[in-house]
Amino acid sequence: MTTPDNKPPASQPPVPAVKDRIYRSPMGLAGGVLLLAVVAWLGSDALFNGHGRAPWLALATMILLLPLVIAFTLRPAVFANEERLRIRNPYRVITVPWAEVEALRSGFTNEVRTKSGAKYQLWAVPVSLRGRKRAERRAASAARRSATGSAGLGAGLGARGVGFGGLGAGGADTIGPARAESDKIMDDLRDLLDRCGDGEPAQGGTTIRWAYEVAAPTLAGAVLLVILLVTGG
Structure with missing residues (x-):
């Protein structure tokens, strides 16, 4: 199939180079x-x-x-x-x-x-050794909060099924990255x-x-x- 001007269809544009x-x-x-x-x-x-x-x-x-x-x-x-x-x-x-x-x-x-x-x-x-130590402290803190939330989940449930234990577990993800x-x-x-x-x-x-x-x-x-x-x- 050709175009109205009897020219072949335009070729596809070249694939862009891989970005760095x-x-x-x-x-x-x-x-x-x-x-x-x-x-x-x-x-x-x-x-x-x-x-x-x-x-x-x-x-x-x-x-x-x-x-x-x-x-x-x-x-x-x-x-x-x-x-x-x-x-x-x-x-x-x-x-x-x-x-x-x-x-x-x-x-x-x-x-x-x-x-x-x-x-x-x-x-x-x-x-950054300082960054690694800071990330390790964050990971340890997250682990402690998670453990505290798991331990207190049953005792801390309120009328809607959410208590302080659930808040503690959910807050563990907001303290920062665990890797430098x-x-x-x-x-x-x-x-x-x-x-x-x-x-x-x-x-x-x-x-x-x-x-x-x-x-x-x-x-x-x-x-x-x-x-x-x-x-x-």
Whole structure:
């Protein structure tokens, strides 16, 4: 069948690419913005109001510090979809197809281990021991409330079949999550690994790209600062 203009029907639009889940550290982003503001404020003051060698030293220090702050706070991110895991660390971008991932481990740091034995830290998903302890306390509190509600259910029933025991049991779900945020992110990544690790799109090898756009300014600032300090007399 053709259209009135004797043209074949239009082809279907291409299937959109798989969207990434993006994981970043809110505390890292907030701290990075604050540090950038402090460095820019102090550096600009010395740059425009300083005397003698102070402006040059301020310029070199800013060239050194600004890329470092960006690299370790704003830059880290983890991108995951059904095909691969892409880890954007301060100075490297590691792309690992799910078929190459052996395990996702959480200890004092969160990391991915490949079948070749390589380990890569997830800078964007830092472990919060304080968050884990807080989540454990919430889980313990929820368990105590649930136990109290179960024990007092029969004794606390009123005329409508609802008493203080029922309220205690129902309130256990409202005290907060029982898992730290970073641990929930790792659970999401492990779920993707379990579902997609054997799929055909998840095959391939690990690739690593160095972030020269971050490393080069850092090195330039360090070299300039050393030259200024050495030749300062």
